[in-house]
Amino acid sequence: MKATGIVRRIDDLGRVVIPKEIRRTMRIREGDPLEIFTDKEGEVILKKYSPIGELGDFASQYAETLAKTSGHVICITDKDAVIAVSGAPKKDFVEKRVSVDLEKMMQEKTNFVAKGGEERKIAVIDGGDTRYTTGVVAPIIAEGDPIGSVIFLSTDPNVNMGEVETKLAQSAAGFLGKQLEQ
Numbered sequence: 001m002k003a004t005g006i007v008r009r010i011d012d013l014g015r016v017v018i019p020k021e022i023r024r025t026m027r028i029r030e031g032d033p034l035e036i037f038t039d040k041e042g043e044v045i046l047k048k049y050s051p052i053g054e055l056g057d058f059a060s061q062y063a064e065t066l067a068k069t070s071g072h073v074i075c076i077t078d079k080d081a082v083i084a085v086s087g088a089p090k091k092d093f094v095e096k097r098v099s100v101d102l103e104k105m106m107q108e109k110t111n112f113v114a115k116g117g118e119e120r121k122i123a124v125i126d127g128g129d130t131r132y133t134t135g136v137v138a139p140i141i142a143e144g145d146p147i148g149s150v151i152f153l154s155t156d157p158n159v160n161m162g163e164v165e166t167k168l169a170q171s172a173a174g175f176l177g178k179q180l181e182q
Contacts, residue, residue: 018046027080027103050078050147055179059084066150066172070165073132073153075124076176079106079146082125088132088153098149099123105137106146112137113166114159124151135161138169142180149173 008016018028026048028034033049060083063074067086076084077098085093098106101122105112112122114135122134136152150172152165 027097048080050080050083055176056083058179059176060086062172062176066152066168070152070168072135072161072165073155075151075153076140076148076172077102077106077124077151078148079103083148092132093125096125099126102137102149102151106139106149109139109141109146111139111166111170113161124153131155133157133159135159136165136169138166138173140173140177140180142177147177147180150176 004019004022006019006022008019010016023029028048034046035049037045037047039045059076063076063084063086066072066074073087074085075082075093079098080103081095081097082093083095099122102124105122112134114121114133122137124132124134132153132155134151135154138150139146140148140150150169152161152169154161
């Protein structure tokens with residue numbers, strides 16, 4: 001754990017303000033859910049809650065099935081980080097923060113399909129790995145809110161993913177969103 005040197009007092013309603021600098025760095029926005037943990041030493045730990053993170057094993061199996069079916073690299077993310085990958089080394093993606101472009105795309109609930117040689121590229125993670133080109137991005141929506149994404153990647157920079165990959169990504173995103181609504 002890293003000390004920030006910032007001290008805050010608890011108000012009469014039991015609230016404490018998380019400083020703006022920390023909220024910005026950790027990408028915590030108004031209305032974001034936080035999980036509260038305690039440990040034996042009396043520490044209180046706040047962690048961003050990821051509803052799709054609860055489906056971690058399931059998401060990994062789903063990514064593996066999609067990768068085998070499509071022959072592409074598959075990533076499944078929550079709003080902040082990659083939670084599952086198949087077809088590429090896990091160390092390249094898992095638990096790494098998603099890029100600002102991908103985060104914006106999820107927030108806007110827009111799909112992305114790359115055309116071969118297209119100038120607009122979407123990085124999956126901050127400081128993205130240039131070996132992989134984003135082919136399709138489908139946001140995962142649960143109860144009207146974006147909570148993650150399903151991403152098809154390729155090692156071919158001129159990849160031209162079509163309707164099949166788009167429908168697979170949208171189906172996977174829809175299915176994962178429905179699982180979280182139950």
